[in-house]
Amino acid sequence: MSDLPEIPAELRRLRGSIDNIDAALVYLLAERFKATQQVGVLKASRGLPPSDPGREEEQVARLRSLAHEADLDPVFAEKFLAFIVEEVIRHHEAIAQDHAQDRAEDRAEDDPRTLA
Numbered sequence: 001m002s003d004l005p006e007i008p009a010e011l012r013r014l015r016g017s018i019d020n021i022d023a024a025l026v027y028l029l030a031e032r033f034k035a036t037q038q039v040g041v042l043k044a045s046r047g048l049p050p051s052d053p054g055r056e057e058e059q060v061a062r063l064r065s066l067a068h069e070a071d072l073d074p075v076f077a078e079k080f081l082a083f084i085v086e087e088v089i090r091h092h093e094a095i096a097q098d099h100a101q102d103r104a105e106d107r108a109e110d111d112p113r114t115l116a
């Protein structure tokens with residue numbers, strides 16, 4: 001028998017909700033990253049920079065306002081967005097590097113001086 005006190009039913013119920021919310025967050029984040037991967041490919045193919053500070057400013061203003069309405073700490077909402085966007089920008093930079101490497105290889109293949 002364990003010496004730990006029994007978990008109250010109310011705590012178990014609340015933890016069930018927390019687990020469902022965490023699962024939803026994981027799926028939502030996965031969808032967001034699927035979209036941003038496509039943005040990264042689009043940006044690399046058009047020669048656009050990985051980050052867009054103007055867009056980020058708009059997102060911060062919008063999220064802070066939504067957080068306020070939702071009774072969530074706007075500072076936390078801003079930090080959370082910054083954490084995600086920082087990761088997205090790293091992905092975009094890696095995609096841009098791969099894209100540049102592929103183009104360099106294509107050019108080398110097309111160059112008659114390249115030994116086949």
Ligand SMILES: O=C(O)C(=O)C[C@]1(C(=O)O)C=C[C@@H](O)C=C1
Pocket residue numbers: 036039050051052053055056059084085088089092
């Ligand atoms: O909207 C873009 O341009 C993106 O690259 C997406 C995103 C984001 O994750 O929301 C990421 C980086 C940019 O600095 C701004 C926004």
